Amino acid sequence: MKSLCCSVSSLALLVALAAPASAAPTVDGTVDGSYGAPLAVQTVQTNFGDSTGGVTGGGELDAAYATVSGDRLYVMITGNIENNFNKLSLFIDSKAGGENTLSGGPSYDGGVSSNFAGLTFDTGFEADYHVFGRWGGAFEVDVVDRAGGACTNDCLGDFGAATVGAGTAVQSGTVLGDGNGTTSFLSSPAEFGFNNNNAAGVGGGTGAVVGDPASVTTGFEFSIALADIGSPVVGSEILIHAAYGNGDNNFHSNQILGGLAAPQDNLGGDGGGNFTGNLGGIDFNQFAGAQYFSVTVVPEPGALMIAMLAVCGFVARRRA
Known part of the structure; x- marks a missing residue:
């Protein structure tokens, strides 16, 4: 009994x-309801140009979403990326080790990855993987395992360019195959979608946000297998830092998620808006709040x- x-x-x-x-998000550059509420919302206007959508100039990071489903991590950053090879960088902390202060050893992305040397994240954030996207035609995405800063000219990494909508404001594709100075390591393709049609969100300038960045529904979306980012276990937290800067990785905008306190000008290379040739003078511990967001790895219903x-x-x- x-x-x-x-x-x-x-x-x-x-x-x-x-x-x-709940269904896994469709990776197309548009927020799905399965993401839930944003995990970070922009706090400062963009000083890298306020986009009016489409293929016009300007870039901003409005809000961040993330979820884990079907043993994959899904990330959505709403906003705009200018079609001049400016870059959205996502640094992912998903396993033990990693770099709190980035080293100049890892050489990829035509060598300009070395310009990250000296950049320091908030205490407790240790970057393991670097995902970055840019466009000047077809949208391109790289995924790099920085190996705790230990790799030099032998970093593991994959590259992919849009195969749908290349050169337009709405593009998508997959990432799998050797990158620029890296050797493929992904066990399955990473997926990405990009929709640059946002004309709302933050405005231009350095002051506190005017408008509603949380209402923006389009931008850059990305999905990768958990097995390819260290197989984080159920209950663990995946931390993600998002930053928008120039193509040579030596001048950061003021568009960071989690957001910076207003008023805030572009960070430049030293955190004060000056061009120094690299990002080594930026220390996110000098800014209020956490410049990252997190998502918890949850078990699949079948496993429970x-x-x-x-x-x-x-x-x-x-x-x-």
């Missing part, structure tokens, strides 16, 4: 766990159901 009670008391939970999970059945089976055997 007690074993039966165990089964009955667990039935409602098992039914709930067996219910279909199997675990609960195993527990009930164990209890039944103990009571028999």
Whole structure:
């Protein structure tokens, strides 16, 4: 009778766990409802040009979303990326180790990756992977394993260019294959979508946000297998830092997620807006708040159901 009670008391939970999970986002550069609320929202106007959408100039990072589904990480950064090879950089902290202060050793992206040398993240953030996107025609994305700063000319990394909509304001493609100075390591293609049609969100300048950046629904979207970013375990936090800067990685804008406190001019290479030839003078500990956001790795419903059945089976055997 007690074993039966165990089964009955667990039935409602098992039914709930067996219910279909929310659908994984469609990677097309548009926010899906499955992301939920934004994990970070921009706090300062953009001083890299306020875009009016399409293939016009200007760049901004309005809000950040992330979720884990089907053993993949999905990230959505709403806003705009100018079609002049300016870059959106996502640094991902998803396993032990990594770099709190970036080294100049890893050489990729035509060698301009070395210009990150000396950039320091908030305490507790240690970058493992670098994902960056840019366009001047077809949108291009690289994924690089920085190996804790230990790789030099032998970093692992993959590259992909848009195969749908190349050169237009709405593009998509996959990432798989050797990159610029890197050797492929992905076990399955990473996916990306880009939609540059946003004309809302933040305005231009250095002051506090005027408008509603959380209302923006288009931008850069990316998905990668958890197995390719260190296989973070259930319950762990994946930390992500997003930054917008120039193509040579030596001048950062004021568009960072998590956001900077207003008023805030472009960071430049020293955090004060000056051009120094690299980003080594930027230390995010000098700015209020956390310049990153996080998402928790959650188990798939099927895995939870199997675990609960195993527990009930164990209890039944103990009571028999």
